[in-house]
Amino acid sequence: MGGVPRLLCISAVAIVIASLASAQLLRAQSPAPPPQQDPPSALQTPENCPGLVARNHGQPRPIPASFHVAALNADQVRITFVGHATFLIESPQLVRIATDYNDYVRPPLVPDIVTMNHAHDTHYTDHPDPAIKYVLRGWSGDTPGQPANWDITYRDVRVRNVPTNIRDFEGGTERYGNSIFVFEIANLCIVHLSHLHHTLTRQQLNEIGQADVVMVPVDGFYTLDLDGIMDVLQAMKAPVIIPMHYFGMSVLERFLDRARKLWDVHMAEVPSTIVSKTTLPKTPEVLVLPGH
DSSP states (O other): OTTOOOOOOOOOOOEEETTEEEOOOOOOOOOOOOOOOOOOOOOOOOSOSSSOOOOOOSOOEEEOGGGGGSOOOTTEEEEEEEETTEEEEEOTTOOEEESSOOSSSOOSSOOSEEEEOSSSTTSOOSSOOTTOSEEEESSOSSSTTSOOOOEEEETTEEEEEEEEEEEOTTSSEEEEEEEEEEEEETTEEEEEOOSOOSOOOHHHHHHHOSOSEEEEEOOSSSSSOHHHHHHHHHHHOOSEEEEEOOSSHHHHHHHHHHHTTTSEEEEOSSSEEEEEGGGOOSSOEEEEOSOO
16 A cells, blocks of 8 residues: 555464464564554553452463363463464353454464454454354444444453554554454453554553453564563553564564563463463463464
């Protein structure tokens, strides 16, 4: 668009989910200046999401991907890193959610709910599987410049969104071109920041509420720079921080070098983890799930 070449993210994706494997190539994206955003206020968070407060002890328990067919307890949520910015989230009633569902990186299981973002086509698709019950696009395609508005409940899952601005392909700002999606499951608040391009305002932090788990882009270049990402994470105070959207170990390590100055970092051996309110750490920790 606008004569500016559109290059896609390149990311080698390798993951085992239910003893299945998928490997896809993602094309690289070209960087651009950060979008305009309303001036942020003090980065702090309220005490609920709504009504979900992370105050318990312990840490997430990684599990082998082969257990994906196993039932979960009523207080557990399973999170699997599929690759790039896509996670498979499974509820106690085995409602399956795929974040940033696209044509390049998909879980082998057909999800019940998918969320998408508009920054690049490695974060959305115009051709979702017709068996998906809910396709939630984080932007308003019918009325550009207006925020998408989602708040749905399906079985034991509630999904809602907080709209954000993004850069457009000409270096300007696309107002409300993306969304942060919030998943309320098993008394947990799980937040997917997707292709975040700016720090969060007081209003956005209030709308998100107190997160228990946050998936955060850490490339520091195509999305928000590392200084901004660290500000956002310190404001959110989520007990579990899961990095995503990086393009190799050197990029991930650059984020982890910053993170280790503030929090403990745990490297999981498998791409899945089970979280529950009773296993959340008392202070924020970074959990790296393998794959990228």
